[in-house]
Amino acid sequence: MLNLLNHPIIESELTKLRDKRTSSELFRQSVVSIGSCMAYEVLKNLPTREIQVETPLETTKGIEITSKVVFIPILRAGLGLLPPFMKKYPKAEVGYIGIRRNETTFHGEEYYFNVPEINSETRIFLLEIMLATGGSLISAISRLKLEGAAHINVVALISAPEGIERIATEYPEIAIYTAAIDRGLNEKKYIVPGLGDAGDRLNGT
Numbered sequence: 750m751l752n753l754l755n756h757p758i759i760e761s762e763l764t765k766l767r768d769k770r771t772s773s774e775l776f777r778q779s780v781v782s783i784g785s786c787m788a789y790e791v792l793k794n795l796p797t798r799e800i801q802v803e804t805p806l807e808t809t810k811g812i813e814i815t816s817k818v819v820f821i822p823i824l825r826a827g828l829g830l831l832p833p834f835m836k837k838y839p840k841a842e843v844g845y846i847g848i849r850r851n852e853t854t855f856h857g858e859e860y861y862f863n864v865p866e867i868n869s870e871t872r873i874f875l876l877e878i879m880l881a882t883g884g885s886l887i888s889a890i891s892r893l894k895l896e897g898a899a900h901i902n903v904v905a906l907i908s909a910p911e912g913i914e915r916i917a918t919e920y921p922e923i924a925i926y927t928a929a930i931d932r933g934l935n936e937k938k939y940i941v942p943g944l945g946d947a948g949d950r951l952n953g954t
Contacts, residue, residue: 763907820876830877887920909934
């Protein structure tokens with residue numbers, strides 16, 4: 750299930766991300782700004798239940814979120830989206846999955862996996878800047894499925910049609926939230942027009 754999130758602020762900040770002259774400091778700020786806009790939409794379907802709450806004047810109805818929520822950035826670029834999502838829902842727990850791209854095969858290779866205890870009711874949000882071939886996210890999703898995850902969402906700032914199609918084909922039940930769908934991939938499997946290497950630009954390396 751694909752969700753394209755259009756908003757003037759998102760589009761303005763994406764323009765800054767794409768600009769090769771943008772410094773790492775401003776790049777990080779734009780990622781946080783976009784993440785803040787996306788988080789409201791991405792988290793709107795969390796399961797809730799009605800509760801009673803005492804105001805200073807009377808008893809009224811309210812709601813509370815009933816499921817465990819886990820944010821999992823894909824190292825290292827996905828770390829840029831973690832602060833705005835945690836700000837929107839500080840009660841969430843955090844996991845980390847490290848996946849590096851093999852530059853010969855273009856497949857994702859896991860090198861780090863550390864996530865909280867999860868079950869079939871846990872709501873998981875994979876945070877990534879770029880959804881290119883989908884290899885890294887497919888690898889993360891497959892591993893999380895083995896751990897018992899059933900509710901997994903992908904959050905990516907910029908996506909390529911190839912990566913979207915791969916996830917939709919292999920895991921059609923997974924919701925994908927993205928701020929932009931670019932033209933496609935070049936011969937090196939980078940998104941074009943894209944914004945370059947998100948991890949390098951985010952960290953100044």
